[in-house]
Amino acid sequence: FDHFQKLDRHYHLTLTKDEWKKATIIHNSLKIFYDTINAISTIKCLTSNIFFKKFCEIKRETEKMCSSLDICLSSMTMRMKTEFDKYLDICNLILD
Numbered sequence: 001f002d003h004f005q006k007l008d009r010h011y012h013l014t015l016t017k018d019e020w021k022k023a024t025i026i027h028n029s030l031k032i033f034y035d036t037i038n039a040i041s042t043i044k045c046l047t048s049n050i051f052f053k054k055f056c057e058i059k060r061e062t063e064k065m066c067s068s069l070d071i072c073l074s075s076m077t078m079r080m081k082t083e084f085d086k087y088l089d090i091c092n093l094i095l096d
Helices: 002-007 017-041 048-066 071-095
Strands: none
Touching (some): 017 048, 048 071
8 A cells, every 4th residue: 555655646545553454364365366366377288186276275265264263354255155165066067
């Protein structure tokens, strides 16, 4: 956010210490998705074993985040998990 202020003199936003803490928690938690997308998108020939490994990593991290003591993170992740589970159901139909 400090960077935005340097770029745009009309930009004025200051986060409280608590807001910075929440933003940091969310940023660190979502890093698994960013890293996975980058890893998968750079592979020219994505095989099922590579995809499945990354898929399982996301599932495991999502389940951890759902049980987080941080209410903001856990509620956000529960909504993400609902969508992820729908995708998983579609994948299971394909694999059957």
